[in-house]
Amino acid sequence: MTTSAMTEKARQSWMSLLSKASPERLQALLNRVADRPSHSWLRPPEIGGVMVRGRMGGTGAPFNLGEMTVTRCAVRIDSGEVGHAYVQGRDRDHAERAALVDALMQTARADDLRDAVLTPLANEVSARTQARAAKAAATKVEFFTMVRGED
Amino acid sequence: MYVAVKGGERAIDNAHDWLAEERRGDPEVAELSLAQIREQMALAIHRVMAEGSLYDPDLAALAIKQSRGDLIEAIFLIRAYRTTLPRIGYSDPVExxxxxxxxxxxxxxxxxxxxxxxxPTFDYTHRLLDFKLMADGEAPVADSAEPQTExxxxxxxxxxxxxxxxxxxPSDATPPDMTREPxxxxxxxxxxxxxxxxxxxxxxxxxxxxxxxxxxxxxxxxxxxxxxxxxxxxxxxxxxxxxxxxxxxxxxxxxxxxxxxxxxxxxxxxxxxxxxxxxxxxxxxxxxxxxxxxxxxxxxxxxxxxxxxxxxxxxxxxxxIQATGFLEHIKLPHYVDFQSELELIRKLRAEAMAATQKEAAE
Incomplete structure (x- = not known):
């Protein structure tokens, strides 16, 4: 894999994590980061709808299922990096924070940001998903057969 | 002749004020928060999102609160809101x-x-009212097991x-979108x-x-x-x-x-x-x-x-929403329409009576 492909994959992964993060948690984690740079808007937060698609039979041709709310924005931080955000829901401040993290992840401070914000967020998401999957697993049916009759 | 009728503004304002008061119910009873509706009326939220055609649990909770639990009214509110949203794009088909x-x-x-x-299914429950839910109970805790990973x-x-x-x-054909074309x-x-x-x-x-x-x-x-x-x-x-x-x-x-x-x-x-x-x-x-x-x-x-x-x-x-719009519009003032119907019926009756009297006379 080329370096640019690797950075693109890494960026996809943190942007995806940020889009689904709880606004309260991202705010709390980002507040712990010192020296947050000031930034200007390339695109101020905009609330809109994305039409979610499904596939017939789960695998066939696509159809339109319904919309979901999404907020997007783009910022440029003082050092010049541009951060984008597409986050689920209608929270403008949340989109701004996500874009700020995206921009900072492209600077020399990426490792600090990963430790302070992204890793804890990812761990929390994974713990929540695991806890739910564990409850589902407890409702899995174990069939048994009753043997009837002589011998 | 066309007669414009105006009025009712004061009555409408007062009706809406009373609606707001009735929505709140007895002020001695604690007010519902949106988070309570979202967490504890989850399946109502889901229905409003599905038929409102907009996935946003917080908005659905607000719509349910505003509509006093009338889910079709809540769906109406969501549909009206979604028409105000700019369309950012189309997702890839979900897997x-x-x-x-x-x-x-x-x-x-x-x-x-x-x-x-x-x-978490209702299947295999006995569909008997559970009076324990009337009391403030402890939060129940579900069992866990080793989760499936694949x-x-x-x-x-x-x-x-x-x-x-x-x-x-499978195909990647662009599907038609009824929210864009009739x-x-x-x-x-x-x-x-x-x-x-x-x-x-x-x-x-x-x-x-x-x-x-x-x-x-x-x-x-x-x-x-x-x-x-x-x-x-x-x-x-x-x-x-x-x-x-x-x-x-x-x-x-x-x-x-x-x-x-x-x-x-x-x-x-x-x-x-x-x-x-x-x-x-x-x-x-x-x-x-x-x-x-x-x-x-x-x-x-x-x-x-x-x-x-x-x-x-x-x-x-x-x-x-289409159905309720067309159905419920007939309760709104149709005074002029009805006036013409009234005149038509009077005329038909007069003609029918005249014909009967003429027959009787012959």
């Missing part, structure tokens, strides 16, 4: 095969790989291996599925039930039903790659239907498909049955003249 399932059952294979996972395979894939079920042909008949399957998934649960259920009772019978089995979270991915043009922009809870139902073959198709199983926002298996199963009934033409089946086979009938009456 329900990699759904993280809360529930996954099959009525066709007992030992299906991935197992029968019941999830994707749960699709039941229809097993049948497809032997060629026993009709194949869904409905046209005949509608293709993509358009029918879009209309059904936002259709009224009661109406779609009634149509599905009619097929089970013999009006366009199509012998369905629930091949698979799954409920859980899927990731929503979208291409971001300014970045040149796709990212996940969120996750949604969906209910998916695939029916397996008996099919003895037709002039164009060999005997095989056929499919009906239901996919709905939120946890709503009644709606997803209903959607799958109606989808299958509406496919009679492409499968070369006979049109039995059943209501559920008539796509124009089904699709043009499935939307509860």
């Amino acid at each position: 329900t095969g990699s759904m993280i399932c809360d529930r996954r059952i099959s009525a066709t294979f007992k030992d299906a790989p991935g197992g029968q996972v019941l999830g 994707n749960i395979p699709r039941i229809t894939d097993f049948l497809n291996r032997d060629g026993l079920i009709q194949t869904e042909t 409905m046209e008949y005949p509608a293709n399957r993509a358009l029918r599925l879009q209309a059904l998934t936002r259709g009224d649960e009661g109406f779609v259920l009634g149509m599905a039930y009619s097929t089970q009772r013999g009006y366009g019978r199509n012998h369905p089995f629930v091949g698979e039903l799954r409920i859980g979270k899927v990731q929503v991915e979208m291409e971001i043009p300014e970045l040149g790659f796709a990212i996940k922009i969120g996750e949604v809870t969906l209910t998916e139902c695939e029916t397996v239907n008996q099919f003895t073959g037709s002039k164009t198709e060999p005997p095989q199983f056929t499919r009906g498909y239901g996919l709905v926002f939120g946890q709503s298996e009644r709606k997803a199963i209903s959607m799958a049955l109606v989808d299958r009934a509406l496919r009679w033409k492409e499968l070369g089946e006979d049109n039995m003249g059943a209501p559920a086979q008539d796509e124009e009938f089904v699709l043009s009456h499935s939307d509860n």
Whole structure:
């Protein structure tokens, strides 16, 4: 894999994590980061709808299922990096924070940001998903057969 | 002669003030928060999101609160709101095969790989009122077990291996969008599925039930039903790659239907498909049955003249906002319309009476 492909994959992964993060948690984690740079808007937060698609039979041709709310924005931080955000829901401040993290992840401070914000967020998401999957697993049916009759 | 009538403004303002007071109910009773509605009326939230055709649990909670629990009114509020949203884009089709399932059952294979996972279901409850819920209880805690880590395979894939079920042909064709262009008949399957998934649960259920009772019978089995979270991915043009922009809870139902073959198709199983926002298996199963009934033409089946086979009938009456708008408008002032009806009836009566009197006289 080329370096640019690797950075693109890494960026996809943190942007995806940020889009689904709880606004309260991202705010709390980002507040712990010192020296947050000031930034200007390339695109101020905009609330809109994305039409979610499904596939017939789960695998066939696509159809339109319904919309979901999404907020997007783009910022440029003082050092010049541009951060984008597409986050689920209608929270403008949340989109701004996500874009700020995206921009900072492209600077020399990426490792600090990963430790302070992204890793804890990812761990929390994974713990929540695991806890739910564990409850589902407890409702899995174990069939048994009753043997009837002589011998 | 046309007489304009004005007035009623004070009455309307006062009616709305009283509505607000009634909405709040007894002020001695604690007010509901949106978080309470979202967390504890989750299935109402899901219905409002599915039929409002907008996935946003907080907005659905607000709509339910504002509408005093009238879900169709809440759906109306959501539909009105969504028309104000700029369309940012279209997602890639969601991968329900990699759904993280809360529930996954099959009525066709007992030992299906991935197992029968019941999830938080009302099935097997006794439907007896639980008076313990009237008391402030402790928060219940569910049991846990070792979670499954692999994707749960699709039941229809097993049948497809032997060629026993009709194949869904994957494509990337752009589907029509009824929120952008007016409905046209005949509608293709993509358009029918879009209309059904936002259709009224009661109406779609009634149509599905009619097929089970013999009006366009199509012998369905629930091949698979799954409920859980899927990731929503979208291409971001300014970045040149796709990212996940969120996750949604969906209910998916695939029916397996008996099919003895037709002039164009060999005997095989056929499919009906239901996919709905939120946890709503009644709606997803209903959607799958109606989808299958509406496919009679492409499968070369006979049109039995059943209501559920008539796509124009089904699709043009499935939307509860359209239906309620047209139905309820007749309670609004029609004074002038009615005046002309009144005059017409008086005239007809006068003519009929005159004719009777003339006959009697002769």
